[in-house]
Amino acid sequence: MAIEIRKARPADYDGIWEIFSTVIKSGDTYAFDPATTREGMMEYWLTPGMETFAAVEDGKVIGTYYLKPNQVGLGNHTGNCGYMVHPGARGKGLGAMLCGHSIATAKAAGYLGIQFNFVVSTNATAVKLWQKLGFTIIGTTPNGFRHQQLGLVDTYIMYQAL
Amino acid sequence: MAIEIRKARPADYDGIWEIFSTVIKSGDTYAFDPATTREGMMEYWLTPGMETFAAVEDGKVIGTYYLKPNQVGLGNHTGNCGYMVHPGARGKGLGAMLCGHSIATAKAAGYLGIQFNFVVSTNATAVKLWQKLGFTIIGTTPNGFRHQQLGLVDTYIMYQAL
Numbered sequence: 463m464a465i466e467i468r469k470a471r472p473a474d475y476d477g478i479w480e481i482f483s484t485v486i487k488s489g490d491t492y493a494f495d496p497a498t499t500r501e502g503m504m505e506y507w508l509t510p511g512m513e514t515f516a517a518v519e520d521g522k523v524i525g526t527y528y529l530k531p532n533q534v535g536l537g538n539h540t541g542n543c544g545y546m547v548h549p550g551a552r553g554k555g556l557g558a559m560l561c562g563h564s565i566a567t568a569k570a571a572g573y574l575g576i577q578f579n580f581v582v583s584t585n586a587t588a589v590k591l592w593q594k595l596g597f598t599i600i601g602t603t604p605n606g607f608r609h610q611q612l613g614l615v616d617t618y619i620m621y622q623a624l
Numbered sequence: 625m626a627i628e629i630r631k632a633r634p635a636d637y638d639g640i641w642e643i644f645s646t647v648i649k650s651g652d653t654y655a656f657d658p659a660t661t662r663e664g665m666m667e668y669w670l671t672p673g674m675e676t677f678a679a680v681e682d683g684k685v686i687g688t689y690y691l692k693p694n695q696v697g698l699g700n701h702t703g704n705c706g707y708m709v710h711p712g713a714r715g716k717g718l719g720a721m722l723c724g725h726s727i728a729t730a731k732a733a734g735y736l737g738i739q740f741n742f743v744v745s746t747n748a749t750a751v752k753l754w755q756k757l758g759f760t761i762i763g764t765t766p767n768g769f770r771h772q773q774l775g776l777v778d779t780y781i782m783y784q785a786l
Contacts (some may be wrong), residue, residue, distance in 0.1 A: 495697030506696065533742055534668065535657030536770045537779070574776075577765060578739070580695055601763015601781045603739060608698045614736075617699070619763045619781060 465556065467563045470508065470516040470526065477523025478516065479503055480496060481548045489610030491585050492544075496610070507544070516564065524551035527560045529568055532577050540621075541573040561595050561621075568624060575623045582607050583616040597622045627718070629725045632670065632678040632688065639685025641665055641679065643710045651772030653747050654706075658772070667708070677725065679718060686713035689722045691730055694739050703735040719750075723757050730786055737785045744769045745778040759784045 470478060482503045486494045494506060507528055508514050517525035527545040531538035545560045569578055578597065581589060589599075598618040606617030640708060644665045648656045650663060656668060662770050669690055679687035689707040691701035705726045709718045730738055740759065751761075759782040768779030 489698060493695040493697045493699035498697065533655040533657045533768070535660065536651060536772075537655035537742055538769055539770065540765065540768055574767060575765075580699060594629070600765065603702065603737075603762065603783060604734060604779075604785060606695070606699055606702055608701065619765075621765060623766060 464520045464557065465517050465524070465559065467515055467517045467525075467559065469471075470514040474516040474523050474526075475504075475508065478507065478514075478526045481523065481546050482507060483577055484549055485546045489608075490612075491582055491588065492546075493580055493607065504509070513567070515560070515567075517560060518574075519551070524548045525560050526555045526556075527564050529564055531573075532579070539572070539574045541571075541576045542567040542579065543576055553558075557591055558595060561592070565595070565622070565624065573624055575621055578618075578620040580606065581618040581620050582609065583618055584609060584612060589620075592620050595622075627679050627681045627686070627716075627721065629677055629679045629687075629721065632676040636678040636680070636685050636688075637666075637670065640669065640688045643685065643688055643708050644669060646711055647708050651770075651778075652774075653744055653750065655742055655769065664676075668782075675729070677722070677729075679722060681713070685711045687718045687722050689726050691726055691733075693735075694741070701734070701736045702742065703730040703733075703738045705730075705738055719753055720757060726786065727757070727784070735754070735786055737783055740780075740782040742768065743780040743782050744771065745780055746771060746774060751780065751782075754782050757784075 489496045512528045513532040514528045525547045532540045532542035543564045546579035547556045599618045600621045603617045605614035609615045651658045674690045674692040676690045687709045694702045694704035707722045761780045762783045763781035765779045767776035771777045
């Protein structure tokens with residue numbers, strides 16, 4: 463497995479869009495409206511102030527994540543990340559790789575912690591993975607997410623000190 | 625006390641800036657960098673997608689708040705608000721008035737709840753006020769805020785169902 467994780471370049475944006483548009487379609491894991499356009503993706507995933515990374519294997523983008531301050535100014539020492547894996551690249555441990563890379567990147571950049579604001583509680587695989595990688599549930603938003611199959615479900619706030 | 629709370633108009637922006645710039649100077653309650661410029665204020669407090677309100681007494685803006693979705697897309701049924709009171713208008717119960725107005729506005733707009741993401745834990749007056757007005761602490765971010773006097777202090781996530 464030769465997967466390289468590096469800063470996303472404009473040449474990666476088509477690949478990131480393929481991942482983003484496919485992943486959000488199910489409406490069961492991300493807040494992004496399943497009908498989000500490519501312009502919307504650029505705003506949510508590749509906007510100035512975010513560092514966006516691409517995981518590349520054999521020249522194909524198979525995963526992506528972003529790192530940004532979770533708050534402005536006096537709260538900008540806590541980072542925030544989002545991760546997406548191409549559905550065709552599941553089962554390789556790529557989610558854990560991306561998260562591990564983000565933790566190292568955030569540490570090197572001087573962040574004191576990483577917070578996820580919106581982990582869908584019914585996404586048990588993700589919740590377990592983040593816990594395995596050191597994150598703790600620090601709060602629950604009641605009915606935070608309109609799950610496209612299940613209706614309103616809670617969302618978790620998760621945190622890890624660095 | 626004849627205080628009117630209504631949508632902010634461009635003619636109010638000078639008054640809102642007077643409040644914003646004064647309130648953030650102490651660096652003990654808001655994430656905004658105490659050196660935030662007026663352009664920064666426009667982005668944080670008066671950006672498209674937010675509804676911003678002004679509380680006006682005798683033609684002077686003495687308070688302001690915003691209401692916006694706390695998340696995009698499938699999480700946009702939870703609102704988020706921020707409130708500021710002119711230091712010269714403290715003790716009138718204006719914070720509670722603004723919050724009450726925001727709750728009614730959010731309810732009317734169809735929001736199912738309001739979440740505060742970043743309540744500085746040492747700001748006991750605010751925490752008590754939000755609790756009195758129906759909000760509950762649903763989570764704590766360890767060391768979320770760089771308090772200008774106290775150093776790193778926790779921040780609370782607070783929520784109220786509507």
